[in-house]
Amino acid sequence: MIPLGLLSAGENGEIxxxxxxxGEAGGAGNAEHEKSMVRVxxxxxxxxxxxxxxxxxxxxILLRVDEARIALARRMAMKIMVRR
Numbered sequence: 167m168i169p170l171g172l173l174s175a176g177e178n179g180e181i182x183x184x185x186x187x188x189g190e191a192g193g194a195g196n197a198e199h200e201k202s203m204v205r206v207x208x209x210x211x212x213x214x215x216x217x218x219x220x221x222x223x224x225x226x227i228l229l230r231v232d233e234a235r236i237a238l239a240r241r242m243a244m245k246i247m248v249r250r
Contacts, residue, residue, distance in 0.1 A: 168250070171227060171243035173219040179248030181215050186245055202242070209236050211246060 173179055186202040210231045211217070220235065221228040227243050229236045 167247045169244040170217065170219075170229075170238075170246040170248050171222070171240050173217075173222060173248065173250075175219055175222050177250065178216060178218050179250050181211060181213050181217065181246060182249050183247040184211070184213065184245065185247065206242070206246070209238070210234060211236070211238075217248065 167182055168179075170179065170181070184203065184206060186199050186206070215231055218230040219227065220230055225240050227238050227240060229238060
């Protein structure tokens, strides 16, 4: 498993884990964890989904999920683990 943000352009992967909020105590951290998870799921990024890296450079990456193209911040992509 590697972070989604480390795939090169043209590589494919399957999402196996989403690690938002790991190790955070309750309170505001927990609320932020929930917001991040909902946002990622609304974009179509769920465990078991296959993704293709279209562009990986700078602070934003571009992915293909199903037939959609999704722009994602690198910091978020580094919390999504994929299997090549």
